[in-house]
Structures are given as C-alpha cells and as structure tokens.
Amino acid sequence: MTDLIDRFLHYVTFDTQSNPSLSSCPSSEGQMLFAQALKQELVELGLSQVKLDQNGYLTAKLPSNQTDAAIPTIGFIAHMDTAPDASGKNVRPQIVEDYKGGDIALGKGDEVLSPIQYPDLHRLIGHDIITTDGTTLLGADNKAGIAEIISAIAHLIDNPDIPHGDIAIGFTPDEEIGRGADLFQVEQFGAQWAYTIDGGPVGELEYENFNAASAEIEFTGISVHPGTAKDKLVNAMTLAAKFHAQMPENETPETTQGYEGFYHLADANMSIAKAKLHYILRDFDTQGLQARKAYLEDKVASFAQAYPKAKVTITVTDSYSNMKQMVEPHPHIIEIAGEAMQNCGITPDIKPIRGGTDGARLSYMGLPCPNVFTGGYNFHGIHEFITVQGMQQAVNVIVEIAKQTAIRYRNDN
Ligand SMILES: [Zn+2]
Known part of the structure; x- marks a missing residue:
C-alpha cells in the first residue's frame, strides 16, 4: 500500500461530519481532532509555519527550493469536514483491486455499487476502487484532497530536483455547510492564487460557478x-x-x-x-x-x-457569485493547471459547477481559486467511491502544477 492510500484510509477513520445547527467553528469536535492529527503530520514532514488556529483552520508552507524570488507563492486547499447528508462515523472502506466490471457488493452486500446506476464504473475496469461498506459515506470528499495534497508535498520534499516556489497549504473546516471560507485568513495564507482539490473524476477543472x-x-x-x-x-x-x-x-x-x-x-x-x-x-x-x-x-x-x-x-x-469574473483576468491560473494535466497524460475536462464552492468565495476575498479533481465519485452518500489510480493522478497533477509554476516564472527562462 502506498503512503497516499495509507494516509487516506487513516483520515477517513476520523468522524468529521459538520453540523449546520451549531454556530461554532468548527461546527463539530471531530474536525478539530482531525486538524490536530494533520498538524502533527505536517510538523513531522518538516513544513514551516504550521499553524492551527482556534477556528480549526490549518495552514503550512513548503519553502521554495529555488533562489529565484520571482516565483509566485501558490496554494492548495482542501476541506476537513464531511457532508451532513450521510454518516461519516465508523467508515469501513473496502478496496476492490483490479475491478472486473459488474456490481460491487458493499459490506455484507445489503447495498451494491452498480454500473447500471453509475455508468462511470464502465470506464474504471482494471482500476482499484475504494468503496464504503454501504452504511456511511466514504469521505473522499474531501479527505482524498487532503491525502493528495500532503502526498504531493512529501513527494516534492523527497525529490529536491523538482523545482518549486513557496507552496502554501490550507485545510478548512465546515465547507459542506457553506462556511469554509468565512474565517479563512487570505492575507496570512500568502498565496497569489490557489487550487481547491475538491473535484470529482480525473481531469475535472472548474472555474465557473453559479x-x-x-x-x-x-x-x-x-x-x-x-x-x-x-x-x-x-x-x-x-x-x-x-x-x-x-x-x-x-x-x-x-x-x-x-x-x-x-x-x-x-x-x-x-x-x-x-x-x-x-x-x-x-x-x-x-x-x-x-x-x-x-x-x-x-x-x-x-x-x-x-x-x-x-x-x-x-x-x-x-x-x-461566479468566480469566473475573478479568475479569468488571470488566465495563467487555468493555463498552468491545464498544462500540468496534459503533462500527466490527462485531458482537462473544464465544466461549470452547478453550485458554489469555497473557492468561489475565496476568489472574491482576493484569492483566485479554481477547483481540481480528486478522482472521486458520488459524494455525500453511501455510494461514494474513489480509485487508487485517480488519487495518484491527482498527486501527479499537484506536483506538476508546482513545477510548471516555478518553470514559468523563473527569471532564467
Ligand atoms: Zn468537497
């Protein structure tokens, strides 16, 4: 098992369901416990400026490995809570290796994941699919994003030959109840732009919302x-x-x-x-x-x-508001993400979000913030699943975004 999947399977053991009926931030204690565990992990990874504030916002920086000060600081953001729509307690994932097609029994088999209901499964033959046991959601939304960001950062630390500028990472509470951006300290985060890693299937790139x-x-x-x-x-x-x-x-x-x-x-x-x-x-x-x-x-x-x-x-x-107005004046933000995907052999699938995102709110708070795929499907319910391959591709794209940003802005270019 890779570090990436180990991380993910560990993160989903935390019950971090947010609670819209409470006004505290974070709205549930589980989120703070999860944030503390993540903070410890970021410290152990050797990141600098690791900070968990009293509202449950966790931020940290990976310092640039280039001497060039012209490389902008970019950010990667994911949310720690899971949706109130389904339980996130006692999540017991199963991994179906080398999926052969057909129904996947969840848990004892009272529930199934069926390609008749979810035709996306047809395109995932041969992939390793992580599902629930049919009683809870999985929490790939958005713990996959967190595992992918941290794994990408670990990869950059282990491979100092990959150029990158300063990278800010941020893990937020209460996104699912619409409050994830409320107490986000944009200035302190210090990035010129960021990406939420909170999308669906491989290739998804979104910068338009309602x-x-x-x-x-x-x-x-x-x-x-x-x-x-x-x-x-x-x-x-x-x-x-x-x-x-x-x-x-x-x-x-x-x-x-x-x-x-x-x-x-x-x-x-x-x-x-x-x-x-x-x-x-x-x-x-x-x-x-x-x-x-x-x-x-x-x-x-x-x-x-x-x-x-x-x-x-x-x-x-x-x-x-639609974040397009805030992102479009900076076309490089989308270009870099698109290029990074292509370099990883992925065709970007740009489509509008029929909803709002924290990224949209952050874009209007001065941090342009499109959304990138995690590799997951069917968020917010018991049929949620994600593939090991999709998660690895998300890690590759995050690494490549960091690299492309450095290459693009280096003065020796
Ligand atoms: Zn999400």
Missing part, C-alpha cells in the same frame, strides 16, 4: 372562521400555490443542466394568515441573475395588484 441569490416571498391573508368566511377570508396558502403554479416550468433544477439557470422552490411555510415561499435563484450570467430577480419582483407586484385584499412582499438576498 451566481446565486434567494428570494423570500410572503403572502399575508385574512383568517376568518370558515362558516362566515364568504367574501372575507383571504387564504394565503391558496395565493402562494397560485403564485408558484405560474412560475416557468422549464426553469427548475429538475429540468435544466449545463449552463442553464433556474428558479427553485426550496422551502415553504404556510398557514391561512401567512404563507412564505423560499426560492433560490441560480444563473451563470450576472445579467441573467439580475433578470431572474427582476422577473420575480415584477410578478410579485402584479400579484399584489390582482389581489388587493392580500399583502404580498418580496425580499431578495444575494448569496454568492
């Missing part, structure tokens, strides 16, 4: 005893249902893909007197998101006019 907002629409009705309600009662729930029925049917998450945006009714809270609809709005285009907000505002205004006895209000809140 622009996101939410809209809270509130209908205030009039509650009257049903026996004497004629011409008096205004049922807020009926209004809310009518409103939603008029929303564009083909602009929902279940009817869109790729670069298409949507309106999504994510939550509702209703009584006769008051009904609240909570929509999330997503669009890759900034103007597109503005248009979606305007559409809802207009619709609320005309609804209020049509039902003068009711009160209808809307509150729109911005959530996050």
